[in-house]
Amino acid sequence: MATAPPAGYTPTDLSTPTRSRERAAYDRATVHAILDEGYVCHLGFVRDGAPVVLPTLYARSGERLYVHGSTGSRPLRGAADDGLAVCLTVTHVDGLVLAKSAFHHSINYRSVVVHGTAYQVLDPDERAAALDAIVDHAVPGRSADSRRPNAKELASTAVIRLDLEEVSAKLRTGGPNEEPEDLELPHWSGVVPVVTSYGTPERAEIPGRDLPLPDYLPPAPRRR
Amino acid sequence: MATAPPAGYTPTDLSTPTRSRERAAYDRATVHAILDEGYVCHLGFVRDGAPVVLPTLYARSGERLYVHGSTGSRPLRGAADDGLAVCLTVTHVDGLVLAKSAFHHSINYRSVVVHGTAYQVLDPDERAAALDAIVDHAVPGRSADSRRPNAKELASTAVIRLDLEEVSAKLRTGGPNEEPEDLELPHWSGVVPVVTSYGTPERAEIPGRDLPLPDYLPPAPRRR
Numbered sequence: 001m002a003t004a005p006p007a008g009y010t011p012t013d014l015s016t017p018t019r020s021r022e023r024a025a026y027d028r029a030t031v032h033a034i035l036d037e038g039y040v041c042h043l044g045f046v047r048d049g050a051p052v053v054l055p056t057l058y059a060r061s062g063e064r065l066y067v068h069g070s071t072g073s074r075p076l077r078g079a080a081d082d083g084l085a086v087c088l089t090v091t092h093v094d095g096l097v098l099a100k101s102a103f104h105h106s107i108n109y110r111s112v113v114v115h116g117t118a119y120q121v122l123d124p125d126e127r128a129a130a131l132d133a134i135v136d137h138a139v140p141g142r143s144a145d146s147r148r149p150n151a152k153e154l155a156s157t158a159v160i161r162l163d164l165e166e167v168s169a170k171l172r173t174g175g176p177n178e179e180p181e182d183l184e185l186p187h188w189s190g191v192v193p194v195v196t197s198y199g200t201p202e203r204a205e206i207p208g209r210d211l212p213l214p215d216y217l218p219p220a221p222r223r224r
Numbered sequence: 225m226a227t228a229p230p231a232g233y234t235p236t237d238l239s240t241p242t243r244s245r246e247r248a249a250y251d252r253a254t255v256h257a258i259l260d261e262g263y264v265c266h267l268g269f270v271r272d273g274a275p276v277v278l279p280t281l282y283a284r285s286g287e288r289l290y291v292h293g294s295t296g297s298r299p300l301r302g303a304a305d306d307g308l309a310v311c312l313t314v315t316h317v318d319g320l321v322l323a324k325s326a327f328h329h330s331i332n333y334r335s336v337v338v339h340g341t342a343y344q345v346l347d348p349d350e351r352a353a354a355l356d357a358i359v360d361h362a363v364p365g366r367s368a369d370s371r372r373p374n375a376k377e378l379a380s381t382a383v384i385r386l387d388l389e390e391v392s393a394k395l396r397t398g399g400p401n402e403e404p405e406d407l408e409l410p411h412w413s414g415v416v417p418v419v420t421s422y423g424t425p426e427r428a429e430i431p432g433r434d435l436p437l438p439d440y441l442p443p444a445p446r447r448r
Contacts, residue, residue: 014274040317040331042266044277050238053268053277055315055335091279093264096362096422096443102370103377105359107264111279135329138320139416146326146411153327175428187370188435190427192363192442198320199417204399211412218416219320 014115015168025169034112034169035060035090039138043067044087045118058088059130059137063164065114066121066130068157083117088162096192099176100185108172108191115166121159130159141216197221238339239392249393258336258393259284259314263362267291268311269342282312283354283361287388289338290345290354292381307341312386320416323400324409332396332415339390345383354383365440421445 008026009015017024025031041058044051057068065088095108121127131154132143149157176189198218203211232250233239241248249255265282268275281292289312319332345351355378356367373381400413422442427435 014271014276040315040333042268042277042313042315044266044268044275044311046270046273046275047238049270050309050339051268051270051275051277051311052238052339053266053275053311053313053337055313055333057331085274087268087275087277089266089277089279091264091266098363098366098370098441100371101373101377102355102359102367103373103381105362105366105370107281107362109264109279113277115274115276131326135326138329138331139322142322142329143326146322146329147324147406147409149325149327153325157327175426178428182371183430184433185371186435188425188427188438188441189430190425192425193423194420195423196418196420199419201412201414201416202399203412203414204402206407206413209408211410214412217322217412 009164009167011168012115012166015113015166017168017170020170020172023170023172025171026167030171031112031164031167031169032060034092034110035065036137037092038090039134041065041067041088041090044089045084057134057138058090059133060164061130061133065162065164066133067118067160067162068131068134069160083119084160086114086116086118086162088114088116092196093194094173095194097172097176098189098192100178100182100187100189104177104179106172106176107194108174110169110171112167112169114162114164116162118160118162121161124154126161127157127159128154130161131157134159139216139219141214145214145216233388233391235392236339236390239337239390241392241394244394244396247394247396249395250391254395255336255388255391255393256284258316258334259289260361261316261334262314263358264314265289265291266313266315268313269308281358281362282314283357284388285354285357289386289388290357291342291384291386292355292358293384307343308384310340310342310386312338312340316420317418318397319418321396321400322411322413322416324402324406324411324413328401328403330396330400331418332398334393334395336391336393338386338388340386342384342386345385348378350385351381351383352378354385355381358383363440363443365438369438369440
């Protein structure tokens with residue numbers, strides 16, 4: 001009988017923040033929602049002892065993340081052998097928080113930090129499914145409405161996988177924190193929402209092929 | 225006589241991408257514009273041999289970046305002594321690029337990657353100026369319209385600096401790349417712009433203090 005996965009990730013030393021611990025969350029629903037709302041992560045790894053952080057496309061499939069890359073890229077080459085220690089971070093900025101005091105200025109945000117070892121995906125079926133998932137993560141429904149990768153394209157595309165095991169979310173919501181003695185000060189305080197949305201799709205100009213906009217464009221907004 | 229800084233950063237092994245080198249840029253105007261448009265970076269460092277990537281507020285002042293933190297946070301403690309090897313990355317997503325082929329799907333983006341050693345700012349004047357810069361980087365003009373930090377607040381806030389020396393920008397713009405044989409395929413292709421903007425400011429509810437919205441809110445949009 002299969003055991004149901006636990007409702008949350010177990011905090012570890014690495015996944016416990018040193019500051020603002022009350023903002024940390026470990027439940028899967030919160031973590032999955034933050035991951036599913038984005039499609040660009042910042043992938044960190046160590047090269048010759050120095051940290052490297054690169055923006056990269058990703059997708060989640062269950063308890064696994066897939067990250068897209070070229071077979072020639074540094075993290076992909078590293079992950080091909082014994083796996084590569086990585087930190088994958090996804091951040092959504094929701095608002096600018098303006099307090100009476102300069103000190104209490106902040107931002108509202110939701111982030112997920114995943115620590116672990118990334119491995120190159122070698123199984124052809126898993127790799128093809130992961131590439132579809134990465135396209136569909138940014139534009140749901142798109143992979144089925146595109147020309148499938150051919151053998152040459154599949155050979156030049158690498159995918160790494162990272163299991164969701166050492167994971168934490170961190171969130172700040174709500175208005176500014178204020179010192180009681182600051183409340184009467186004549187400085188406006190509150191939150192300026194930050195909104196990410198999609199503009200009008202711009203069709204590529206291809207003579208004689210004025211195709212109508214598909215139903216899935218623009219993608220439904222996922223950031224408030 | 226002061227020597228004018230060179231027009232661009234010198235590419236190094238670390239700052240030369242292994243893929244899509246034609247998208248790399250090293251001129252200061254491009255790098256500064258990308259840095260000035262954002263206020264949240266992803267800061268990478270190495271802890272016990274493993275990479276860590278955390279979202280953090282930053283500001284640029286000339287050829288120096290300032291990053292905000294708590295005196296108790298990991299990167300700040302590391303930077304206090306001999307400096308901390310970091311990689312600071314800023315990314316703006318400008319569009320989803322949909323090609324006829326799944327393979328050529330991409331995003332339009334502008335990113336800056338800074339490699340270097342971060343040091344804690346100990347000089348009180350430089351630290352106070354850096355904290356103002358971080359507030360003003362997110363909301364230009366705001367620091368002057370807020371209660372100044374007191375001694376206790378200054379003591380609990382740390383700032384690290386990172387000089388712009390080993391720096392590269394990377395940009396993708398324009399429509400999808402297509403294989404000539406794909407042009408007739410019946411899949412819509414083009415770009416869906418991604419737009420970040422500000423919503424209506426939400427005033428904190430403080431009885432008897434219905435202050436009007438200051439002229440600098442919401443901040444002028446800096447992302448198209």
